[in-house]
Amino acid sequence: xxxxxxxxxxxxxxxxxxxxxxxxxxxxxxxxxxxxxxxxxxxxxxxxxxxxxxxxxxxxxxxxxxxxxxxxxxxxxxxxxxxxxxxxxxxxxxxxxxxxxxxxxxxxxxxxxxxxxxxxxxxxxxxxxxxxxxxxxxxxxxxxxxxxxxxxxxxxxxxxxxxxxxxxxxxxxxxxxxxxxxxxxxxxxxxxxxxxxxxxxxxxxxxxxxx
Numbered sequence: 437x438x439x440x441x442x443x444x445x446x447x448x449x450x451x452x453x454x455x456x457x458x459x460x461x462x463x464x465x466x467x468x469x470x471x472x473x474x475x476x477x478x479x480x481x482x483x484x485x486x487x488x489x490x491x492x493x494x495x496x497x498x499x500x501x502x503x504x505x506x507x508x509x510x511x512x513x514x515x516x517x518x519x520x521x522x523x524x525x526x527x528x529x530x531x532x533x534x535x536x537x538x539x540x541x542x543x544x545x546x547x548x549x550x551x552x553x554x555x556x557x558x559x560x561x562x563x564x565x566x567x568x569x570x571x572x573x574x575x576x577x578x579x580x581x582x583x584x585x586x587x588x589x590x591x592x593x594x595x596x597x598x599x600x601x602x603x604x605x606x607x608x609x610x611x612x613x614x615x616x617x618x619x620x621x622x623x624x625x626x627x628x629x630x631x632x633x634x635x636x637x638x639x640x641x642x643x644x645x646x647x
Contacts, residue, residue, distance in 0.1 A: 498528075498550060499559045506563070513564040514546045520567035520574025528553070528560040544569045568604055570627065570645065571615065583608025585626070601641065603628050615647075622647045 504513040513519035521542040527534035528550065538552040540560055550560060567576040567585070578584025588603045605626035606613040613624040625646040631639045 497556050497558065498553060499557070500548070501559065501561050503561065503563045505565065512542075512546070512548075512562070515544060515569060515574075518566055518568075519564040520569065520576055522563045522565045522567075522576050523574075525563040526561060528558055530555050530558055532559075542574060544572050544574075568627070570604075570624065578608070578611075583611040585611070585613075601629050603643075617647070 500512070502509045502512045504519060521540070523541065526540055528538040528540055529535040535552075535555075535558070537554075538550065538558070538560075540551075540562065541549045542562070543549065548562075565576045567574055569575070570585075575585050577587055584606065585604055586607050588605055590601060590603075603626060605628070606624060614621050615624060616622075627643050628646045629641050630644055632642045634640050
């Protein structure tokens with residue numbers, strides 16, 4: 437025996453609603469793809485170039501990585517912090533090696549000068565250490581036992597031992613402290629402190645270059 441069956445009219449799904457859902461899903465997938473691509477691209481640039489904030493004359497030509505006491509930094513150490521460029525250790529190149537035709541120098545007013553660059557996307561690794569400027573050139577302090585410039589702190593008897601006086605003197609058998617003056621070669625002894633009369637019996641400690 438067959439029971440009565442009720443037939444219902446077939447209703448087609450709303451095509452407009454379906455289109456909206458598909459369009460929304462497509463947009464979400466597109467935005468997600470773009471975000472992931474850009475994130476990956478940025479990561480790759482940072483990883484490959486190891487770029488730290490620096491001054492670049494022409495974008496894309498020179499990249500700088502700054503090191504202070506062998507630790508990478510976000511900003512360039514400057515004279516006011518007591519740091520100078522270690523020109524012997526610093527180097528520039530494209531493949532990570534040293535291009536000896538490229539010369540890099542940091543001036544006393546904290547400006548970077550690079551010459552001899554012939555290839556784009558050159559990276560300079562600049563190492564900064566404790567030191568001072570003498571005649572406009574950054575001189576790193578020597579390590580104990582080495583020939584070079586030393587920071588010397590002592591009590592000055594002329595001021596009754598009340599002042600700690602810091603001087604900078606070269607020491608060692610053959611430190612690199614030659615300069616050309618009046619067509620003659622002279623050795624720099626260092627930056628030493630002297631008492632300069634100021635009038636009315638007063639004196640002032642000033643630092644002068646001694647040859």
